[in-house]
Amino acid sequence: IPAIGMAQNGTLVAVADYRTSRNDIGTGRVDLHLRLSDNNGQTWGEELKPEVFEGNGILTYPNNKAAYGDPCIVGDRESPRMLMMSCAGFPMFTDPTDKHQGIARWYSTDNGKNWTGPDYIDEQFVYKPMDEAGHHIHGFFFASGRIYQSKYIKMNNYYRLYCAGLSQQNNSTYENWVLYSDDFGETWSFLGGMTNSPVPGGNEAKVEELPGGNVLISSRTEQGRFFNIFTFTGNDGVTGSWATKALSNKAVDGLTANNGCNGEIMILPAIRNEDNQQTFIALQSLPVQDRTKVTIFYKDLGDPATYASPTAFARDWDGRYQVSNMTSAYSTMCMQKDNTIAFLYEEDGYNNGYNIVYKRLNLETITSDKYAFNAEYKYEQIEIDTEQSERNQQMAELIAEIDAAVKANSSYTIGEKLVTSASQLECPWGCKEQKPATATGGDWQYDCYDIDNLVDNNAYTYYHTVWQNGDVAPGTHYLDVTANDKFEGIVKVYVTRRYDADNDHVKAFAIAGTNDGSEFEKVADVELPNAVKAGKAEAEFTIAEGKSYSKLRFTVTSTTLERGYWHMAEFQLRPMTLNADCKNATYPEAFAAITKALEEANKAVGSVSVEDIAALQNAYDEYKKAINPETGIDAIGVETLRNNAVYDLQGHRVQNVGKGVYIVDGKKIVR
Secondary structure, three states, X not given: OEEEEEOOOOOEEEEEEEEOOOOOOOOOOEEEEEEEEOOOOOOOOOOEOOHHHOOOOOOOOOOHHHEEEEEEEEEOOOOOOEEEEEEEOOOOOOOOOOOOOEEEEEEEOOOOOOOEEEEEOHHHHHHHHHHHOOOOOOEEEEOOEXXXXXXXXXXOOEEEEEEEEEEEEOOOEEEEEEEEEOOOXXXXXXXXXXXXOOEEOOOOEEEEEOOOOOEEEEEEEOOEEEEEEEEEOOOOOOOXXXXXXEEHHHOOOOOOOEEOOOOOEEEEEEEEOOOOEEEEEEEEEEEOEEOEOEEEEEEEOOOHHXXXXXXXXXXXXXXXXXXXXXXXEEEEEEEOOOOOEEEEEEEEEEOOEEEEEEEEEOHHHHOOOXXXXXXXXXXXXXXXXXXXXXHHHHHHHHHHHHHHHHHHOOOEEEOOOOOOOHHHEEOOOEHHHHOOOOOOOHHHHOOOOXXXXXXXXXOOOOEEEOOOOOOOOOOOOEEEEEEEEEEOOEEEEEEEOOOOOOOOEEEEEEEEEEOOOOOOEEEEEEEOOOOOOOOEEEEEEEOOOOOOEEEEEEEEEEEOOOOOOOEEOEEEEEEEEEOOOOHHHHOHHHHHHHHHHHHHHHHOOOOOOHHHHHXXXXXXXXXXXXXXXXXXXXXXXXXXXXXXXXXXXXXXXXXXXXXXXXXXXXXXXXX
């Protein structure tokens, strides 16, 4: 798997796997080998085999040093620093257990000549945050090829980095993510959060910026590419949202390629030679027939309408340039100092390996002289309100801390089933409900089952909404549930996944309520975890105090492939009641006050003010005082334990903190 990056001084650094095992990372020893060019690829230095990139091939767990492969690389355009990351260790990425590969990181401070490392960042920046977000995964892959450095967003000393990732659950649910770093790879965060993947059902992916700075992800699929776009809506460089993915081979004149591997996406400023107008050109490299004939597709982005949405970007590609006429697979590219393109790809596959081939290309060659690179174009840096960004981050951390504290002071009794009969369920979108009276076979013979299956206590039956008419927009198909009496208070949702399906599992509901059957008002949005076959998911939502509904509508807003239709084996609702002996039941007014304060704080997310933070902090202080009236002792949190020295009441420092009262930062804390 090849990767290439340009250092600040113009040195090209090409790197690729050297697979002693003749197979993927996790099967034996894999090293990374490098070659450097200081003259725009005209000549290359000797093949370098630094010891820091050598795997030891020992297939035990944990052993991150077993193998290093699928590298990605970037050079900082304003300093001689370079960053390289790769998959590391054992087992393979596809392992369905909690034994997972590592993510290795190396740095160079001399334009790629010498490297230090590796250290491993997967637990700190991927698995732990994912678990805390309720999104447990079994594997994560940092995309090979190119780490992208922003041309629009600079935070403090560095322009932002973006890198695409791929997660797997049980080796059946695959999802793409985009991570970003504002300190040249020292720390990483998930763009758009960790709840909804920008490309469910995706595979290996790459990242670019559209003109203006919104973020584009391009993900591997067998017949083309999945595309999605993150649009910034705030001025903090973080607030925004992903759209819905689009499939290129389903679009009019979209990019179509029968391929089984990853390529590179790159967007360049250009001059359209026909009319001498400034424009942008999107380039996407892929093999077009299995793993042969690597080709670069191109598209003119001069009109903003051509990238206004993922669907718009996916359609109307203008042409292609075939790079290879033989077996060829993975490819990547970056700009060179002479304003040409360094194209690196696998070619002439044999014995489970490829030659790594470099070609120097330009836009004129790729586009048959229709476009030329615009070397005079100046990118306008987006003005980021760093103080706003810091306030947003501070608020997010405070909300997380309070959520954890409030949860620790709550315990619940789960009541009896609220759905006792299939007659309480309605769905106009079921396969059976939509089946034409004249349909006797074909696609219509599949999945047309009664809604009774949702409440038959049988995990091997299921209910499916109509798919035979094609994909629909997420948020179209819904399930209505009528109460025996009324829905109120806290309600828990239980979903059992279909046992024999990898795709189209429900990931999110938008819940609304009504009492007259006509006007529905929003109640809550909930995320459902564990979206894998035979999985079980639970979530809870709260109906506002003083409100009750005779009917709830569960609109499915997200599924594992975002095709709009969905299936479930079992669906149930149960009421939740606070136990009388928990602190939040003992002090209901304090519980209600902090709940209200959290609601208000969440409304401010993205545009947090100093006053918003102060209001939430004051509410939290009052809550802590109220639930500990006798001692005035605070409850200790995980972050407090991690970041502060802890002492017992005799002044002795404590390393292993159990239950009891301690001194932290001069205050009494209860654990």
